[in-house]
Amino acid sequence: MISVSIAGGWGRAASADRAASAIPWDALRQADRRAAARWRIAGVADRRATVVPWARVPALDVLQAGRWGVAGMLDAQAIAQPWNRVPAKDLAVASGWDHTMQPRDLRLRLIYNPKPARKDLAIAAGHRRVNEYGPRFNAETALQDSLYVPGTGALVFEFGGRPYFPSTSPEVFFDFRYVPATPAIQPTDMRRTRVRWQSARRLNLGRTLPWGRARQVDGVLTDLPYVDYPGPVKPLPEPPPDPTILDTYMIANTVNLVALPSRTPIAAKNIRIGLDADSFSWSFSADIFTRAALELVQPDAEGAGELELDINGWTWVVLVERYSRKQQFPAEAYTITGATRGQLLAAPYAPLRSGLNAAQINAAQAAEAELLNTGFTLAWQATDWTFPAGALSYQSQTAMQVIAKLAETIGGVVLPARDSDHLDIVPRYPLPPWQWNDVDAPITRVIPPAMMTDLGGEWTPQPAWNACYTSGTSVGCSMLVRRAGTAGDNPTPDVFDDWLTDQPANQARGTHELSKGGNIEIVSVTIPLFPFADDHGVGLILPAHLYRVPEESGPWVGLCLGVDISAEGTGAVRVSQQIRLERHH
Structure with a gap:
């Protein structure tokens, strides 16, 4: 037979109860052993003494004990605090393990794009899907479907046959501003290009020439296949057109020589102009007949005189640097010589300068730096290379001397323009x-x-x-x-x-x-x-x-x-x- 009246509630004893009882934990356990029977199956004698069928509880026991699992209010207050309540002294160090989260709070876990925390608002944007398959948005034609698109001028209305003029402070005014909705981002290459994921060589087969077999240049060929070249491809130059071969060529030569800037014609003969690979300007010479023509082209306070020479449509602008007179009765003749405007970058026109690069620079940049504030332009069409800091140095050199030295370093030459302030730096040998x-x-x-x-x-x-x-x-x-x-x-x-x-x-x-x-x-x-x-x-x-x-x-x-x-x-x-x-x- 199990006694219910001696069992205590399940909980933690308060401090006051511990001090009043002063019973050791082990002693209390021994007292419970004497008062209660051991846990075993009752014998036959016990069943006869009680004369109570097994599993039937007398009415007296039901009234004197509570049911299992439901504690009375008096017992809860006398022995322990409620199960899910933490004493005040524990609130400062830890929170209780309870079920305060309600089921409605679980909906936050199902939102696809939750609002980020305040600390993330300044560094991240929301994740949203783009308009992948929608119609193509065109900002230029977005307002064409509207009935009226206001312009930049004032709006004019007709009310009762009279024009409407808004006052400076009207009680009622009209606002026709239209703010279009921001369109979603659309992929631009999804529906137009339709590029398949494959080798780029297939896409360029119609626009390139086959490489063919390599030419043996050094050693024995290994017959290894060439890998794809990812860099830029230099197209093959177009072959020059063959000139027309005729039995007789009839050319109406036209030669015009005028003084600049007045463009006064000058009668001349024995005109010669030429250029070689080692020069940086065209050389010029001509014979003129009169003293008046010489006064138009000879140097003065403004500098050397300029001439414009036109031969069959090919034009040169030259500077007259020297002249000489040859007098023989009954006539006299004058010979003038000069060069094109590229001579202005050399002595005696250009000043002598010295330089040293403080930072890394390449040859093309160094040549262009010599032409600053001169009005000349340059196109570097030769091999370019790099000068470390302090490697490019020169003393008492003109701009043309520095440029010509840069070209000579790699076997290049300076080609001056005929009638403009321009220089081309090209290799002397375009190919070996x-x-x-x-x-x-x-x-x-x-x-x-x-x-x-x-x-x-x-x-x-x-x-x-x-x-x-x-x-x-x-x-x-x-x-x-x-x-x-x-x-x-x-x-x-x-x-x-x-x-x-x-x-x-x-x-x-x-x-x-x-x-x-x-x-x-x-x-x-x-x-x-x-x-x-x-x-x-x-x-x-x-x-x-x-x-x-x-x-x-x-x-x-x-x-x-x-x-x-x-x-x-x-x-x-x-x-x-x-x-x-x-x-x-």
Whole structure:
């Protein structure tokens, strides 16, 4: 039989109860053992004594004890605090473990885009989906569907046949402002380009040329496939048009020489103008007849006189630097000489300067810096390289001297413009001579033998160099440039230059030195100067350009070293240009 009246409530005793009882914890346990029977199955004798069937509780027991699990108010107050209430002394250190969160609070976990906390408002934006498949939004046509689009002027209304003019402080006014809704972001490449995820080579097959098999340049080919080249692709130059071959060429030469800025015509004869690859300005000379014409072009307080020369549509602007008189009874003649405006960057016009780069700079930037506040422009079309800080230094040099020295460092030349303040920096050899017959050689013009009036040649052979050692001096690098496919056993004299400070410069200079070797012939050719607008002729020949000559024995390519244009005879009616071509056999 189990006694219920001696069992205590489940909880923590208060401090006052512990002090009043003063009963040790183990002693209380022993007292409970004496008062209660052990937990076991009751014997038969116990069942006869109680005469109470098993699982039936007498009515007296029901009235004297509470049911299991529900404590009375008196017992709860006498023995312990409620189960889910924490005493006041514990509130400052910890919170109770309870179920204060209500079911309605669980909805916050189901929101896809909850409002971020205040600390995140300044650093992050909400995550929303873009308008991927909606109609394309066009800001220019967004208001075309509206019935009325107000302009920038005042609005005029008709009320009762009279125009409406709002007062300065009306009680009622109209506001037609329209604020369009901000459209959602739309992907621009989803529906128009439709680019598939695949190799880019397939997309460019229709716009590029096949590479073909590689040309053997050094060693034995390994037959390895070429990888895709991710860099820029230089397109093949278009072949020059073939000039029209005729039995007779009739050219109405026009030669005009005027003084600037008045544009007064000047009668002249024996006009010559020319340019070679080592010059930075066109040279000019002419014979004039009168003293009055000389006074128009001779130097004065404002500087050297300027002339404009027009030969068959090709125009030059020259400075008259010198003149001389030749008197012979009964007439006198004056000879004037000069150069184009590129001479203004050299002595005696340009001042001498010294410079040292304080920061890293490349050659093109250094050349452009020399032209500041001069009105000249420059196009660097040669190899560019870098100067470390303190490597680019010079003393008492003009602007043209510095630019020409930069071009000479990599084997380049300065090509001046004919009638403007512009300079082009180009390599003397656009390609090495052993590559002039390649398909991608940049041929400028075709000079047919049928147009040649004079032809001559001079044999100037040089050693067949195949290697060149280039190096800087105090700053820079050293490099052995060897012609591909050769042993490099016949080197040129070593090249040392203060401004060879980077590998591209060393390689360009070494290639230039190797290009000067071999069996060379200087071919002199005289051809007419066709008009500027004539597309069927050869045109003006310029230095540092490649030209093809289709002779009967076989076509060959030559590099122009210089050109001289002459207009002779009465009224300068006989015009021709004599060119010098460097041919490598």
